[in-house]
Amino acid sequence: MSKFSKGKKRKDPAISTAALPDIVFMLLFFFMVTTKPKKDSSFVILKEPQAFETAELEKNDKSILYWIGKPKNPALGDTYRVWVDDALVESQGQITTYLYELKQIPEYSEVWYSEVINLFKVDGKAPMGLVRDVQEELRDPSVEALRVQYSVKEKK
């Protein structure tokens, strides 16, 4: 009779998977916090030009978005149009008014407005005259939003 019995095989204890959800949740929260949904316009056809020399966009919450391109909606016609923060620009001076109203909001005027970035998302084929018209409104002395960034694709 041996001391080491071979009769009964001992089963390995099952590995506890109780901590697995915790790990996965941790990953989940990480991705939820670090990423933001890709902002894509639903109303404008856009093909941004490429550039070699680029900077990274920071402070996305401090930018006002300008879309310039042909509208996806055929009812709006086939010419290049401008949108500011999802609103179609329909008359001259509308952008200046919009910015002026933002500037008047007390909690924006001090910190936010002084660092505001005008982010242009423009279709590569759009005419510069349109871009310049928008920028002329930004230069209006009553609003003076002078910092402009052009959204581009990086060329490798």
Next chain:
Amino acid sequence: MAKREIEEINASSMADIAFLLLVFFLVTSTFLKEKVQDERLPQKTEQEGVKLKPYNVLTILANKNDRILVEDEFDINEGSEVEEIAEYVTKFYIHPASESEDKWPAVYKISQKQCEDSVASLTIKSEQFPDNQNYSMDLKTWKKRLGACQVLGGSYNEISEKAVIGITLDNSTKYETYIKVLDGILTALTDMRNKLCQEKFQRDYTDLDADIEEEKKIMDAIEMVYPKRIFKAKGIASAE
């Protein structure tokens, strides 16, 4: 009544649910940061259209057919716009001293002594005439120059304050053409700044962090040597 034991809830499918959420966020989100090109619009002033000496301006013209011309004569080839524009821009900032007259903007040597003297005298003047904007503006410029001298080791060469790069565009010039021109200018500037930074501090200008005070000083100094002054002119009256 006998106490009934509560059955344990099976939590093994919790992981599956979490995985499902995780996969969803992985697929719908992107790590890519948006890429941008910076520009600062000029302030609106009373006198639009200041007369500039031709040698102080590097004119880049893009017409309605998206042809690019530098200094009204050099035709830029399609396909290599960025490289060719960058070449001209580099020449505009760095050129042999012998051919500077009437062809290129003047370059001045700025020394620390000169800066200190100017700052001292302008401080007195701006205190005497607090209403005069010119003195306080000059003082600001000279203080910046002094800062640049201290960082760059005593003295540096500065291109004339009047030197600008002028981009003239037609109203129907395509936006992508403008981005190409801008890209050329920015490529040249970054190259020159990187080179200077490598020479002085053995690192790239683009690696500097503006949030660190020491590095911000270096950045400011390098930007004094190679300033970004772009001026977008109104459309050409369909000059073909």
